[in-house]
Amino acid sequence: MTLTVVVDAYSLADANLVGWSWVLDQDNWxxxxxxxxxxxxxAQFWAIFSFVRRSHQLREPLTIYTSSEYVAAVLQTWRHQWRRNDWRKLDGMPVTDLSLIRNIDRYLAGRSLQVQCVDSSQQELALQAHIYAxxxxxxxxDNGQVNQGPGxxxxxxxxLRERSSKKPLTSATQLKEVPDSIPDNVAKFPQNHRREDPVVPLDRGRSSGPAGVGGLGSAARGAAANLRPITQVVRDExxxxxxxxxxxxxxxxxxxxHPDFMSIGxxxxxxxxxxxxALLAEDPPSPSEVEVRELGPHAAQVIYFDSDAVQSWIxxxxxxxxxxxxxxxITKRPLDVFGI
Structure with a gap:
């Protein structure tokens, strides 16, 4: 039987903090x-770390649903490439959240894993995870305390152990012993579990994931990939x-x-x-004029103009x-006091 867990996160910009959660079912979260x-x-990596740490000795295949395409890509593909490259990227840039991802990778050793973006089949668990986060x-x-849930x-x-003990391991790789002293509900990764590897150039033949969150890549990699101008990409998107x-x-x-998207209403x-x-689905934008401005090789601004507001999208x-x-x-246009 496959274990299915949904993870989510919720950001509070005014407090500079993010809540996270994982949900297996109504009684286990x-x-x-x-x-x-x-x-x-x-934050979603923290949620995944919390779950795999508690369940790494189980042999059941695991399916993780996430709202982040970046998190899904890291767990499904890029972590294996980074591990083969000694946890470095092709352009020499460090892996974002390296300590956290490496510990998740260790807990997942020898385990069958599928990572997917949340779809309609998991809406109930996804809503529950969103509420908890x-x-x-x-x-x-508000009060400095969090109900951490039953776990x-x-x-x-x-x-699950009784059920999985009757099945062979899905991989020849045995589970590694991982120290179980890492708290899974704290704000910062403990210093004694950090490992800052020196950044050194790698052979060009090796592959790696994107250079940073969201896969921006470096200028050299961008030229090598023959990237389209950002304004053309953004117009199509x-x-x-x-x-x-x-x-x-x-x-x-x-x-x-983007996984780190934020809106100011x-x-x-x-x-x-x-x-x-949800707001865009209920009240879609209907701009009378659209302007696209390049902010750099990897970023662009789209401005929607209509009769009562101006919307700026990055x-x-x-x-x-x-x-x-x-x-x-979103910036509201001031009312015309003269009625013109």
Whole structure:
């Protein structure tokens, strides 16, 4: 039997913290928070770390559902490439959240894993995970405490161990002994578990994932990949984005947003990625004029002009010739006191 777990994160920009959670079922879940961070992807890695740490001795195949394409790519593909490259990238840049990803990788040793983006089949668990992550963020902001949840119950673990003991390991690789002294609900990774590897150049023939969160890559890699100009990429992506908004396709709207997306609404209040997708599905933009401005080789701004508001969207290059929304700000036009 395959274990299916959903992870999510919720960002509070005003408090500079992110709540995270994982949900296996209604009785087995956990949540926590990350301080001094606005990274949704980092928080989701914390959620995954929390779960695999509690369940790494189980032999059941594991399927993880995440809202982050970056997290899915790291766990499914890039961590294996980075491990073969001694946890370095082709362009010499360090792996983001290296200590966290390496510990997740160690707990997953010898285990069958599939990582997918959340779809309609997991909406119930996804909603539950979103609520727990949001409550963790607000609870810590308001009173400094978080209901960490029941975790993985002993009864559930015993049931899974009994079932999995009758099955062979899915891989010839044996589970490695991992120190079990790392807290899974704290804000910062303990210093004694950090490992800062020196950055050294690698052979050109090796492969690696993107240079940073969202796959921006370096200038050298960009030239080698013959990347399209960012304005061309963003114009194409923006047309797709407007189409998804017009058809109220929340899943596609959300997938076109970067894992670290943040919106500033009309009242100056930060709005999360999930809430922004819901608002766009209910009230899609209908700009009378669109302007695209290049901010750099990997970023561009799209400005929507209409009769009562101006919307500024920041796009960043994602996986070479794609782009993802990373920021939105809405500015209301002042009323014309003369009625003209």
């Amino acid at each position: 956990a949540c926590g928070h990350v301080e001094d961070s606005m990274s949704i992807s980092q 949001r409550e963790a963020a607000y609870s810590f902001r 993985l119950s002993e009864a559930r673990v015993a049931q 923006d047309l797709r984005f407007q189409k998804f908004c017009a058809t109220a396709d929340r899943v596609q709207i959300r997938q076109m947003m 009309e009242l100056g209040v930060p709005i999360s990625r999930t809430e922004t997708a 796009w960043t290059r994602y996986q070479n010739n794609q782009a993802r929304l990373i920021f939105q700000q």
